Amino acid sequence: MKDRFNLYRFASPATFYPLAGAMIPYFAAVSVVFGLAGLWLGMLVAPTDFQQGEGYRIIFIHVPASWMSMFIYLVMAFWAAIGLAFNTRLSGMMAQALAPTGALMAFLSLWTGALWGKPMWGAWWVWDARLTSELILLFLYIGYMALTAAIDDPKRADKAGGLLLLVGVVNIPIIYFSVKWWNTLHQGSSVNLTKSSMAETMLWGMLLMAMCFWMYSIAVAFMRVRTIMLERERHTDWVKAELANIGAGGEK
């Protein structure tokens, strides 16, 4: 009975900390491999788009960044729900570790979108449903980070931040379906589960880049969550042992 594999064991920071540390190099390496393969296909092999010329190649970062900005928010909202429901220590740390990366992804989505919009629509920005809801997503990330940073007690910060995340989650389907629900300038989705309107190399280049962004986000979030763990659990024995060990050159 006591030897049974138990997933809940990893919910303890003391167990998750070394596990995350061991996994970071792998996620980073896989991210680089996917990134190189995706750039190769997308930037060197994929053909010219018949409507947008070479300008469409922004898609290879615009779509992965946009997907990640939405996905990271959903993961944060998931951790917020777990944290509020079960009062687990790790969940708030996970949400906090993901927020800056999510915000950067939302920023990249808007930045690359502006650089794509200018040559194709003639405008860096329009108050279109897709663009506006993505901007709100960026504000939600910033609001979450500001709110949790403003509250000294981590437990209360997690609770307040978690509520904000759960209320804001309504924005995600709005972003996703905005191109269907409203007449937008933004083009419809190029990919869905049954059919795709793209050439095969374009599609694969984009999916590889999405995997690259995904693995990158996990690696950075794990790096960040380990620091948060040390900070928050500094009075526990395992962190004291860990800090003594790092000082002795046990870890870089």
Place this chain on the structure above:
Amino acid sequence: MIHWNSFSDFLAMGGYGLYVWGSFGVTVLIMVVEPIMVARNRKATITRLQRQMRAETRAENRNTAE
């Protein structure tokens, strides 16, 4: 296999060079700078926590000595 005829073709991106490279440049910059910032923050946090820990141990030792 490779779509481009020359390197300058590749850089020009069919006239969209500024937009395409502006997108990729900022993305690369962020993906390089973010991990560096996280690593630096980690180092600073560890140094601070170690200093706090040493100070606390010293205070405890002093208390037991008295």
